[in-house]
Amino acid sequence: MLMAGLLLAPLAAPGDDTLGALLDALATERATTLAFEERRDDPMLEFPEIQSGSLAFEPPDTLVRKVDGPRGETVHIEGDTLTLERRGSSREIDLNEQPALATLTGLFRALLTGDRETLETDFEIDITGDMDAWTLELVPRDRALRRMVPELTLKGAGDELRELVTIEAGGHQSHMRFDPPQYTD
Amino acid sequence: MRRPYSSRAALALWLAALLLATLTLALRGELVTDLQGFAPDPISADGVALDPGAGPAGRMLLLAIEGGDSRERAAASDALVAALKEAPEVAGIQNGRLDPDDPALDFLIEHRYLLSPRVDAEHFSEGRLREHLKDRRDDLASAVPELPRELIPRDPTAETRAVLERLAAGSGHATTGPEGVWVSPDRDRALLILRSAAEGMDLDAQAALIEHTRASFSEHADTGLRLQIAGPAVIAVESRATIRGEVTWITAGASLALAVLLLAVFRHPHPVWLAAVPLASGILIAAAVVTLVFGHLHGIALAFGITVLGIALDYPLHLFAHAQRAGGERPDGGDLSQIARELWPAIALGAGSTVLVFALMAMTGFSGMAQLGLFVLTGVAVAAVTTRWILPLLIPTRLQREGLPPLRLPLPAGLARPPAITRWGVALLALAAMVVVANTAPFPWEDRLSALHPVPEEQVALDQQLRSALGLPDVRHALLITGASPEQVLRASEALTPGLESLREAGALGGFAHAADVLPSQAVQRERQAALPEPGLLRERLEAARARLGFRDGAFEPFLRDIETARQQERLTPETLPDGPLRHALNPLLQPRDGGAGWIAWVRLQGVHDAEALARWAAAAPLAATPGFDAVGVRHIDFFRASEDLVSGFRDEALQRLALGLVAVALLLLAATRAPGRSLRILTAVGTGLLLTLAALILLGIQLSLFHLIALLLITGLCLDYAVFFSRPLRDAAARLRNLRSVSVCALSTLVVFGLLSLSSLPVLQAIGLTVVLGVVFSFLAAALLAPEVIRRDTA
Numbered sequence: 001m002l003m004a005g006l007l008l009a010p011l012a013a014p015g016d017d018t019l020g021a022l023l024d025a026l027a028t029e030r031a032t033t034l035a036f037e038e039r040r041d042d043p044m045l046e047f048p049e050i051q052s053g054s055l056a057f058e059p060p061d062t063l064v065r066k067v068d069g070p071r072g073e074t075v076h077i078e079g080d081t082l083t084l085e086r087r088g089s090s091r092e093i094d095l096n097e098q099p100a101l102a103t104l105t106g107l108f109r110a111l112l113t114g115d116r117e118t119l120e121t122d123f124e125i126d127i128t129g130d131m132d133a134w135t136l137e138l139v140p141r142d143r144a145l146r147r148m149v150p151e152l153t154l155k156g157a158g159d160e161l162r163e164l165v166t167i168e169a170g171g172h173q174s175h176m177r178f179d180p181p182q183y184t185d
Numbered sequence: 186m187r188r189p190y191s192s193r194a195a196l197a198l199w200l201a202a203l204l205l206a207t208l209t210l211a212l213r214g215e216l217v218t219d220l221q222g223f224a225p226d227p228i229s230a231d232g233v234a235l236d237p238g239a240g241p242a243g244r245m246l247l248l249a250i251e252g253g254d255s256r257e258r259a260a261a262s263d264a265l266v267a268a269l270k271e272a273p274e275v276a277g278i279q280n281g282r283l284d285p286d287d288p289a290l291d292f293l294i295e296h297r298y299l300l301s302p303r304v305d306a307e308h309f310s311e312g313r314l315r316e317h318l319k320d321r322r323d324d325l326a327s328a329v330p331e332l333p334r335e336l337i338p339r340d341p342t343a344e345t346r347a348v349l350e351r352l353a354a355g356s357g358h359a360t361t362g363p364e365g366v367w368v369s370p371d372r373d374r375a376l377l378i379l380r381s382a383a384e385g386m387d388l389d390a391q392a393a394l395i396e397h398t399r400a401s402f403s404e405h406a407d408t409g410l411r412l413q414i415a416g417p418a419v420i421a422v423e424s425r426a427t428i429r430g431e432v433t434w435i436t437a438g439a440s441l442a443l444a445v446l447l448l449a450v451f452r453h454p455h456p457v458w459l460a461a462v463p464l465a466s467g468i469l470i471a472a473a474v475v476t477l478v479f480g481h482l483h484g485i486a487l488a489f490g491i492t493v494l495g496i497a498l499d500y501p502l503h504l505f506a507h508a509q510r511a512g513g514e515r516p517d518g519g520d521l522s523q524i525a526r527e528l529w530p531a532i533a534l535g536a537g538s539t540v541l542v543f544a545l546m547a548m549t550g551f552s553g554m555a556q557l558g559l560f561v562l563t564g565v566a567v568a569a570v571t572t573r574w575i576l577p578l579l580i581p582t583r584l585q586r587e588g589l590p591p592l593r594l595p596l597p598a599g600l601a602r603p604p605a606i607t608r609w610g611v612a613l614l615a616l617a618a619m620v621v622v623a624n625t626a627p628f629p630w631e632d633r634l635s636a637l638h639p640v641p642e643e644q645v646a647l648d649q650q651l652r653s654a655l656g657l658p659d660v661r662h663a664l665l666i667t668g669a670s671p672e673q674v675l676r677a678s679e680a681l682t683p684g685l686e687s688l689r690e691a692g693a694l695g696g697f698a699h700a701a702d703v704l705p706s707q708a709v710q711r712e713r714q715a716a717l718p719e720p721g722l723l724r725e726r727l728e729a730a731r732a733r734l735g736f737r738d739g740a741f742e743p744f745l746r747d748i749e750t751a752r753q754q755e756r757l758t759p760e761t762l763p764d765g766p767l768r769h770a771l772n773p774l775l776q777p778r779d780g781g782a783g784w785i786a787w788v789r790l791q792g793v794h795d796a797e798a799l800a801r802w803a804a805a806a807p808l809a810a811t812p813g814f815d816a817v818g819v820r821h822i823d824f825f826r827a828s829e830d831l832v833s834g835f836r837d838e839a840l841q842r843l844a845l846g847l848v849a850v851a852l853l854l855l856a857a858t859r860a861p862g863r864s865l866r867i868l869t870a871v872g873t874g875l876l877l878t879l880a881a882l883i884l885l886g887i888q889l890s891l892f893h894l895i896a897l898l899l900i901t902g903l904c905l906d907y908a909v910f911f912s913r914p915l916r917d918a919a920a921r922l923r924n925l926r927s928v929s930v931c932a933l934s935t936l937v938v939f940g941l942l943s944l945s946s947l948p949v950l951q952a953i954g955l956t957v958v959l960g961v962v963f964s965f966l967a968a969a970l971l972a973p974e975v976i977r978r979d980t981a
Contacts, residue, residue, distance in 0.1 A: 042325055044337060044740040049326055071326040080363075084329050093329065096372070099365035101329065106363075121256060142365065144283065148333055170335035172325070 019127050020116070022134055025159035027114030031058045034161065035179040038067070043171040055178070057112050063105065077105050100145045107138070107152070111161075123152075133157055192522075195574045202567075203466060206473035214472075215481040243385025244276070244773070246416040247651035248377040248398070249369065253410045258375040259364030264405035265377060265398075265412075273382065274394050277769045280377040281359055281367035283349075289765025293352075294336075297344040298751035300705065302351060304713040308342065309723060309748075314730035317342045322734045339743040351702055352770055359655045369654045374413075376655055380773070381418065388425055391418035415648040423644060431947050439938040446937050447502075450930055452590040456505040459579060463571040464497045467564035474563045475556050483556050489895045490560035492953060495938065496539060496902040497568030499931040500532050501576055503910065506927030509589045520585050521577035529573050531913055534857055535906040536569035541853055542846030542901060551838050558842075565902070592926050594933075601925055603970050611970045615873045618880035630836065631888035632829040661825050662796060664699075664788035664803060667818040671759045671775060674786035675706035677808060677817045681788065684807045693799055695792025700774035703767060710756040717752045720745060796823065832891055839894055843901065847871070850905070863912045863973075870908035870971045871901060874964030881959050892952040900960030903935060907968035914973070925969070932965045 033056040040049040053067035065075040073086040082093040082101065095102040103122050110118040119125065123138040136154040140146040148169050155163040164176040248265070250258045262280040269278045283290065298304055307313065321341050324330035332343045359376060362368035367376040379398065383390030395414055402412040447457045468491060476482050507524050543565070546558030577585075599607075664681070668674040678701040685697045701709070718726065727741055755761070759775055762768045774787045793799060803821035808814040847868070854864035878900060882889060910928045915921045936958060943954030 040326065044325060044737060045735050046737045047735065049735075051326065065328055067326075067328075071323060073323075073327055073329075075328050082329065084327075086323065086327075096363050096368075097361050099361065099363060102363040144365065148335065168334055170338070172334045 018130065018134065019125065019136075021131055022127070022136070023111070023114040023116055023119075025131065026111050026156075026161070028057070028112055029059055030183050032056065032112070033182045035182070036176045038174055038176045041173045041175070055108075057108075060113070061109055063108055099142065100148055103140060103142060103145055104149070111154075131158055192578050196578055199466070199571065199575045202470055206470045209473040209476055210469075213476055213480075215476070216484050216487065243417050244381045244383070245385075245657070246379040246381065246395070246398070246414055246418060247648065247655060247657070248379060249374040249413040249415070249647075249651055250377075250402075250406070251374045251411050251413065253407060255362060255364055255368070255372065255375075257407050257410060258368075259362065259366045261402070261406035261410050262366045262375040262377055265402055268401040268405055269379065269398065272397065274390065274397065276380040276382045276772070278377060278379045279367075279769075280375070281361050282365050287765065289763065289767065292763055292765060293348055293767065294340070294345050295747075295750075296754065296757060297340065297348050298717060298748065299710045299713055299754065299757060300351070301344040301347045301713075302702075302705075303342075303344065303347050304716055306716045308716065309718050309726065311726040311729050314342070314726055318730050318734055318736070322736070338741060339747055341741060341744055352766060367655065369650070374654075376651060378655060378657075380769070385418050385421075388418070388422055392422045392426075395419060395422060413647055413651075415644065415651050417648075420644055420648065428947060428949060431945055431950060435941055435945055435950065439941045442937045442941060443934055446934055447930075450592055450594050450933075451505055451509075452593055453584070455580060455584055456501070456589065459576060460498060460501045460505070462576060462579065463501050463568035464494060466571045466575075467494055467497045467566075467568035470567045471560045471564035475560050478559060479552070479556055482560075483553055486553055486556035486560055489557050490564065492895060493543075493557070493561045493899045493902065494564045494568070495899055495935060495957075496536075496906060497565055498934060499903070499906050500536070500569055500572035502931045502934060503528055503532060503927045504572055504576060505589060506592060506930050507923055509591050509923075521580055525573050525577050531909050532569050532572060534854070535902075535909040536565050537857070538850040538853060538905045538909070539565050539902040541849050542843065542898075545846045545849060546839065546842045549838055549842060551835060554835060554838060554842070561898075561902075592930070594926050594929060596925065596929055600929075600969055601922060603972075608970050611873060611967060615876055615967075618873075618876040621880040621883055622876060625883050629883065629886075629888045630833065631890040632832045632836075656791070661823060662790045662793040662799065663822050663824070664697075664790065665818070665820045665822050666786040666788065667778070667783060667820075668786075668814075669783055669816055671784050672707050673814075673817060674775065674784045675701045675704065676708055677814055677819065678702075678786050678788065679706055679709060680808055680811050680814065681819065684802060685788065688799060688802060691795075691798070693793070693795035693802075694790050695794070697788055697790050698774075699788040700771060700786045703770045703774065704757060704759060704762065707756055707758070714752055714754070714756070717748050719752070720749050723748055796821075836891060836894055839898070843898065847901075860914075863914070866912045866971050866973070867905065867908040870911070870964070870968040871904045873967035873971070874900060874904040874960060877963035877967065878956065878960040881963070882956060887952075887955075890948075890952055892949050893956050896953045896956035896960065899957055900964060903931075903957075903961060904964035904968060907932065907964055908971070911968045911972040928965070928968070932961050935961050 033054050035052070035054045037050065037052045040051075042049065049071075051067050051069055051071065053065065053072070056062075056064040056066070058064070061077075061079065063075075063077045067073050073084060076083045076085070077095070080095045080102075082095055082098075082105070084091045084093065093101065095105060106118055106122060109115065110122075122142070123140055126137040126139075128135045128137075134156055136156075138152040138154070140149060140152075149166060150169065151167045153163075153165040154161060155165075160180055161178050163178070164174075166174040166176075168174070250261050250265075252258075253261075263282065266278050266280050266282070269275050293300070318341055320331060320343075321337050324332055324334060324337060332340070332346060336343075336345060359367040360370055360372075362372055362375070364375075368374060369376060379394075381391060381394050383394070385391065395418070398414065399412060406412070444457050447460060448454065451457070471490065471494070472482055472487065475486065504521070504525055507528060508521055540562045543558040543562040547555050547562060549555050549558070666674045666677045666681070668677060678699040681699070682701075685694075688694055689696060705713070717723075724745060727745070731741070759771060762771060774789070775784065776786075777784055790799070800821040800823075803819055806819070808817055808819055850871075851864060851868055854867055855861060858864055875897060878897065882893060887893070907928050910924055913924060915924055939954045939957035939961070941954070942950050943958050945951050945954060
């Protein structure tokens with residue numbers, strides 16, 4: 001036992017592993033809902049678009065993104081199936097046929113379940129700050145996805161996600177601000 | 186002892202012939218393996234070659250990567266594409282990943298208004314534009330946009346997507362996995378499609394390509410991953426390799442067994458190797474002659490020819506069997522040359538009859554059979570002549586002088602003097618066999634080429650699995666359109682669409698794809714251009730359509746520019762299409778005709794459920810009512826049927842020639858022997874042998890294939906040989922016994938060789954082996970029992 005412990009010791013997470021600590025903090029086994037406000041700056045639009053909504057996670061892997069208002073929509077992702085509801089009609093998408101969407105879905109699932117391997121395989125990760133004020137910059141490794149979404153930036157404090165900035169090709173940009181989490185179970 | 190001048194001349198001639206044959210084969214020898222060369226005329230429809238491997242599906246290899254996890258498989262899939270896409274033997278390789286930086290994708294986007302099936306005058310009305318712009322407005326706000334947001338300014342009507350979907354539908358409908366590459370429905374395997382530059386039935390090229398693919402895979406993929414390859418070419422290559430492997434060991438085994446047998450019977454080493462001399466000379470010279478006459482030698486003709494040339498082994502054996510010293514003394518007949526001279530009438534008669542049968546085959550228009558006929562007749566003639574004039578010279582002088590030791594060949598006494606009752610028995614058996622053969626209806630012919638290939642079950646299963654996972658078209662059915670120009674066949678493809686659509690709705694087929702799906706005809710492209718609104722009008726409609734949706738002024742300038750460009754754009758033709766997915770999709774479907782004016786277009790069919798309805802529809806001239814298509818042909822092609830027709834055509838022709846040949850042989854025998862009784866005996870023996878063999882095969886429940894037929898041809902030759910020898914008018918008992926022994930040695934050695942063949946696991950070799958074994962036994966018995974009565978006076 002002692003020998004085994006000694007041998008394993010160097011493999012354990014070093015103290016300055018912020019990503020490890022961050023993933024430990026973000027991971028949850030509880031149903032969680034985050035309210036957000038999204039601002040889209042888009043070169044095609046006259047005015048920036050501001051919408052509010054919520055992002056919910058239900059273990060093990062269900063994600064629901066709800067947006068209120070006239071252009072509201074609900075995106076429900078369970079397993080490999082994404083269901084989009086908008087103005088009373090719904091559309092199902094097989095994530096296996098949409099690699100880009102699958103990777104983005106995988107990102108959120110990985111953050112919420114502490115799946116570091118998936119995160120590091122899909123993205124180049126740059127982490128700055130400390131646990132009290134961290135910034136996570138993610139660049140997709142897949143070329144096709146990187147062309148569409150060159151960069152994602154997440155900011156937060158401790159186990160709370162505060163901001164998500166998504167830069168898209170063609171100058172489209174989304175800026176989401178999150179309220180503190182509400183536990184729904 | 187100096188050899189006489191004539192002997193030296195014969196030796197010199199023989200050596201010169203062998204040398205010339207070797208030179209011919211070395212310099213001009215070309216072994217052809219495709220089925221095309223074996224067919225009567227190329228198997229074709231309207232002059233388009235229809236090799237079973239030449240259809241759109243024949244050049245396709247289906248690859249599957251299994252093991253590891255999905256990421257490793259996807260990485261290996263990408264690595265394989267990168268490693269192989271530039272290889273000269275690869276016409277294209279796809280794994281489902283669209284390269285976002287591919288210039289071909291830009292080309293597709295630039296020409297979307299010519300390529301999209303949705304473009305018509307209504308498509309850019311204000312109402313439709315309004316609907317599209319609403320959707321695009323939703324896309325701008327959505328987490329899951331329908332169209333990638335960066336395309337919205339250029340392509341608000343989502344024409345790019347329509348074009349890509351159309352293209353993808355034509356090349357199958359595989360599932361794309363989460364890693365962006367094609368996967369099997371259970372997601373345990375990554376899938377790829379590789380198209381070879383070489384013809385599907387160019388087996389050497391296919392074998393090299395398969396080898397190259399495996400090597401690239403093991404170089405680039407992680408260990409723990411496995412590559413599976415399927416496709417018609419893989420099956421053909423593997424079955425060829427299996428046959429080769431098995432033929433090699435059976436040949437080695439049979440040669441060894443034959444050598445042991447000959448050594449045991451002749452009790453001397455020389456006959457063992459000398460027996461091979463006439464056969465080898467025959468094969469060499471026959472191969473050279475066929476090459477000189479036809480310009481090439483077909484692999485099938487060579488393999489079948491060598492099988493049938495088994496007769497040639499008998500000639501030297503007759504010679505040796507007659508050259509034994511009787512009771513330690515010199516043979517009665519003097520030296521070997523003397524014996525060869527005495528045996529020559531019998532050998533010449535047997536060989537001559539065989540040559541006659543195969544000469545009739547050589548004169549057919551069926552190129553493969555003509556080659557086989559010429560090969561066998563040359564080989565038999567050469568072997569007979571070699572036995573007569575060369576072989577005696579090759580035997581060492583001492584052996585010449587002393588003769589061979591007596592044969593060690595115990596034979597039942599009944600064989601030498603068959604009781605009369607056995608003759609009646611044979612007659613009854615022959616009668617029964619006739620009844621069996623005559624009453625077998627339908628005759629159990631096996632025409633499927635696939636039944637002849639030793640295709641491993643799992644290989645076929647893998648092929649079907651991958652084919653359905655990739656949504657690939659049917660390998661068996663296709664429609665062929667022939668016309669004068671690419672434009673004409675493309676327009677014909679478009680005109681056939683409604684008919685095909687109704688066949689699909691009626692459930693006769695699951696789907697279809699044709700060249701005009703990839704590249705519309707000039708006429709359709711012109712129509713689409715004409716449907717694009719002029720700039721002022723489009724701007725007016727767009728302004729109205731975008732009202733109150735929140736789009737900025739000028740947001741759709743790129744769209745207006747693109748439409749205007751498309752209106753002026755040079756239309757696409759097969760010649761101007763750049764390399765890329767469009768060309769890859771088009772090439773297998775649209776081709777100039779080989780060696781002639783005109784073009785052909787294929788319609789790929791998926792899930793053909795009712796081939797008859799399809800054939801009826803195609804036969805009913807679906808374009809007749811449409812003007813402008815007078816010279817256009819539309820045909821339903823059943824690739825399996827084409828190869829079945831080839832097999833049954835070959836069979837019918839061979840049977841006809843065999844029957845004709847036997848009639849000719851009857852005349853020859855009559856003319857040569859001037860003894861109607863002996864001729865009748867010989868013919869009856871041959872007929873009885875063939876009939877009994879055929880009846881036995883039928884009773885064994887065997888489906889008769891091409892290979893059984895080839896075996897029957899060999900049996901005809903063997904039986905002719907046996908019957909000629911048995912019917913020799915010999916007066917003294919010793920000569921009769923020698924004669925019997927001689928034929929027995931021949932029959933025994935053939936039994937050994939083909940008996941081993943019949944043990945093979947391969948249907949082809951088993952068929953030949955079993956048939957020949959049966960044939961040898963029946964022919965021998967028939968010939969022995971039909972021999973003339975012993976003349977008692979001489980034996981007393």
